[in-house]
Amino acid sequence: MPDDLQDNPKSIIRHYVEMGVLALLLVVFLAVSLWRQDPLHQKDAAATMKAIGLILAAGLTLTMYSFLYRDNPLFKIAENLYVGVALGYMAMFVWRQALRPMVYEPIFHAPTWSALQTALLHKTVPIIVGFMLLTRLSRKHGWISRYAYALMIGWAAGLAIPNITNTYILKQLYAAVTPLQQAITSAPNTPAFSYDWFVGTAGPVVGTLVILIGTVSVLFYFFFSVEHKKVGRAVSTVGIWFLMVSFGASFGYTVMGRLSLLIGRVQFLLDEWLKIPST
Template structure:
């Protein structure tokens, strides 16, 4: 999101904003206590913990939305908490679900000498390559990480070129080069078949026109310019569809947070 322009403000306005802030904070605390009182002051410890979690989540949500009014210190704190919590959580998960079962347990807690030997044989090279990546942190020994990177790049390119060519080029070309009447079936109605043919024709015209728009090797004459303009129209329609879906996605996310605030924090009956 684009940061909002900072404007010079009068001390009066700052005082009013501070007063509104205190009032909103007080309202938040009162609303939280009133709405979560059954869980907060109940006998079940799990309910109490969950209520505290909901209140913290509600506070962070509202602080995040405060950015829409203006950038502020609370937003900055919440932003940093979010990033820190995500990284911390990720680090713990990586240890618990990857490093511990894949490296620590097989090597440090091997049940037998044979198991330890197997672990050393099969895991020492990958572990070494992983450790070499960390040498990037040192200026002197950073070059060692190139061995790991070269493996990664070489392997990645080798695997990806073949797979990408098939998935994203050959299969797409095959689908685009289908005969126009390929969608027509005997049991479908006239309208359905007409729709299939129209769709195939639209894809054909769209593909040719858009490709032509990006063909800069020859000057576009009067006919070429029309084809090129048609290509622009198809591109615009595509961008419009993407924008529409993006707007839908963003609204869905706001709906998710609002559902949380209304039904979990404020406990409005559904």
């Protein structure tokens, strides 16, 4: 029992009631699992393991959601188990998918002498750089890792600068200006206020203007070198409105994403654990 409950009789009773309910739910869960999955009467060992796996997955899912009521020992177990399994899984996959096929096997199981020479030629420097990164763990020798980081950052920056400039600035600028240019070119041939005029000329012009106003006003809102007074304040207020609309869209999508995760878990519990056919 937690220490802070020791002197409060109401809290002690509540604690024992909650523990009782938790135990009851556990019994109900096991009974339902044995009824729906029946791991003891499967046709072979693989099916039995699958049924046990499904019961475990369902149990861990429900345990995770139990946190919505309040923190509890089962949630703590599931939380620690999750972190431990994720780390173990990661270590195993890094070995199996990266270190063994790309480092260990080419060097220690090279089929020929020339294959070993090629492997050493290509892999010695990356291996040394990798070990240099590990010196970060030592206070005394941590400075060695800086050379490895410097190499990595220099490499990444060299790779990123032309590509990111092209993708995020040049192509976006081109895309922003193109509709305007097309609208100006097509304007003399289109009767004003016709459908084509709205779609081909007015629409792109308004769209481009909105993007321009939004970009400038939001950038100005974050420009603190000038005091935001009079016109400056008006521009930054427009910027706030654009930011709010953007945050609203992001929030809406985030709610949708979180609900999708819940729907996914509910579908798993109903479809696979309880085996209830959907209508």
